[in-house]
Amino acid sequence: VPFTQQVENLSHESLIRRASCLVTDSANTYLSQTTLALVDALTQYAKALHTLISLQKRYIASIGKLSPVEEDSIWQVIIGQRVEVSDRLEECKRFESNWMNAINICELSAEAAYNSGAEHACTATKTNLQVAQSKVEEIRKISKEAEKKLAETKAEEIQRMAEYASSIDIHDLEDVPEAYLRED
Amino acid sequence: VPFTQQVENLSHESLIRRASCLVTDSANTYLSQTTLALVDALTQYAKALHTLISLQKRYIASIGKLSPVEEDSIWQVIIGQRVEVSDRLEECKRFESNWMNAINICELSAEAAYNSGAEHACTATKTNLQVAQSKVEEIRKISKEAEKKLAETKAEEIQRMAEYASSIDIHDLEDVPEAYLRED
Numbered sequence: 001v002p003f004t005q006q007v008e009n010l011s012h013e014s015l016i017r018r019a020s021c022l023v024t025d026s027a028n029t030y031l032s033q034t035t036l037a038l039v040d041a042l043t044q045y046a047k048a049l050h051t052l053i054s055l056q057k058r059y060i061a062s063i064g065k066l067s068p069v070e071e072d073s074i075w076q077v078i079i080g081q082r083v084e085v086s087d088r089l090e091e092c093k094r095f096e097s098n099w100m101n102a103i104n105i106c107e108l109s110a111e112a113a114y115n116s117g118a119e120h121a122c123t124a125t126k127t128n129l130q131v132a133q134s135k136v137e138e139i140r141k142i143s144k145e146a147e148k149k150l151a152e153t154k155a156e157e158i159q160r161m162a163e164y165a166s167s168i169d170i171h172d173l174e175d176v177p178e179a180y181l182r183e184d
Numbered sequence: 185v186p187f188t189q190q191v192e193n194l195s196h197e198s199l200i201r202r203a204s205c206l207v208t209d210s211a212n213t214y215l216s217q218t219t220l221a222l223v224d225a226l227t228q229y230a231k232a233l234h235t236l237i238s239l240q241k242r243y244i245a246s247i248g249k250l251s252p253v254e255e256d257s258i259w260q261v262i263i264g265q266r267v268e269v270s271d272r273l274e275e276c277k278r279f280e281s282n283w284m285n286a287i288n289i290c291e292l293s294a295e296a297a298y299n300s301g302a303e304h305a306c307t308a309t310k311t312n313l314q315v316a317q318s319k320v321e322e323i324r325k326i327s328k329e330a331e332k333k334l335a336e337t338k339a340e341e342i343q344r345m346a347e348y349a350s351s352i353d354i355h356d357l358e359d360v361p362e363a364y365l366r367e368d
Binding site for chain 1: 196197199200202203204206207209210211213214216217218220221224225279281282285286288289292293295296299300
């Protein structure tokens with residue numbers, strides 16, 4: 001009975017229901033695009049954090065073993081990577097704002113679909129919302145772990161620097177008198 | 185340069201911007217459908233009110249001039265019309281809820297479009313919102329006026345009924361003694 005389907009009624013209710021399905025469709029597309037972008041940005045951010053962590057670890061391992069020129073060049077790389085991390089974080093924040101817009105629009109459009117009698121579109125949108133939220137949650141956990149690791153590395157660096165500084169002090173104290181002696 | 189346009193970049197920003205335009209497009213369609221439905225429902229409601237008003241006026245004009253059977257039949261029509269008015273009002277409320285959903289989705293999608301860099305889609309949606317709101321405002325004013333007129337007609341009916349009742353009382357008081365006299 002395809003003909004019967006074609007002459008389906010054009011009541012306001014039916015037209016509103018169809019239009020509300022257009023809204024859930026596009027809201028779902030918008031949510032997909034913003035989720036992909038946010039997941040990608042969070043992944044890049046976590047990667048940038050891991051690169052920074054390994055640079056800092058390499059620096060920590062070489063404390064006291066580098067010439068000032070070598071030390072300066074490793075610091076240039078670390079500073080560059082810190083800029084990269086903060087750029088990636090900015091990108092996350094930007095896409096996070098788009099993503100939150102998409103989440104809100106999806107929630108409203110699911111409600112509108114339900115009120116318009118488009119239960120299927122409502123259910124599908126709610127499922128999409130859950131999938132998107134758990135995807136983002138998962139990748140957020142990874143970047144939070146990387147942030148925690150970086151903080152640990154920084155603490156380690158401070159400790160190593162303190163150890164090194166005190167070893168230099170002792171060394172200097174040992175050296176200085178010798179120098180004095182030599183000057184004499 | 186149509187070829188240059190075809191190879192436009194597929195960055196997340198550009199895909200999000202396109203997707204947000206899909207959302208404003210469908211939100212605008214949804215707003216149009218719900219506005220049409222609500223304006224239509226409010227128009228039908230105002231019409232039903234005007235029919236009820238003229239029925240009540242006809243009844244008022246005929247108070248005391250009808251036989252019980254005639255009075256009963258005019259009341260059947262008035263009661264039927266009151267049911268029609270309340271059905272129309274229910275329809276208005278139902279479409280009003282869809283319309284409010286559409287207004288909220290349009291506002292959010294305009295904001296999302298702006299945040300995604302789709303300024304034109306944002307502006308177009310805001311214009312549509314204003315047009316829809318002023319259309320509904322206009323027709324709401326008409327139905328509010330009809331409601332006010334109905335209230336006035338009811339007040340008039342109560343007054344006329346009171347006048348008629350007191351005229352019957354006087355008539356009855358004048359009649360009763362005569363009847364008594366006749367009985368005697």
